[in-house]
Amino acid sequence: MNWTLEVVPVPVTDLDRAKEFYADGCGFAVDLDDEVAPGVRIVQLTPPGSRCSVALISGMPQMPGTRTMTPGSLHGLQLCVTDIEAARAALVAAGVDASPVRHVGPAGWAEGKGGAWNSFLSFEDPDGNGWIVQEAPSELSER
Structure with a gap:
């Protein structure tokens, strides 16, 4: 069985500002920008040449057993x-x-x-x- 690191959540305060920074400033490809459930938005971006993406998320309920990450x-x-x-x-x-x-x-x-x-x-x-x-x-x- 392979274990691959595919997505890393990055805590941010403003999804649109962060999306612009990572896409326009860092050159990451925008893979997804969608409201996946009512009030839950995910923006997923991938660095050029990488299989691992970053996820900018708002409105996601905290998963049991995890801690809330503070932006920054x-x-x-x-x-x-x-x-x-x-x-x-x-x-x-x-x-x-x-x-x-x-x-x-x-x-x-x-x-x-x-x-x-x-x-x-x-x-x-x-x-x-x-x-x-x-x-x-x-x-x-x-x-």
Whole structure:
């Protein structure tokens, strides 16, 4: 049996604002924007090349055994790209406040690219949910 991570809920205060940020700012494809039940709206978006989507949801009753997520409380979601400088340029051109490219050096974080798997940038959505982008070697892009 395979267990695949397909959808990650992202807590936001304004679905339309978040949809615009992820679609227009980050280039995610809008897969679904629908009222799936009276008063329950789901916007599902997928990063280019990914099988895993994010879901922006309003009006959904809390599932038993889960906790309510506060908008802006999700941190550490990580995207991988094969060209971090191009990814940063695309984010900035779309109006996203992306950090400079950084790597981990002998004294901690340092600006600029590092070696394989050691180049990162970060950004936040309008609610403060935090994302990390990491450069992965291009030979792994087909996984």
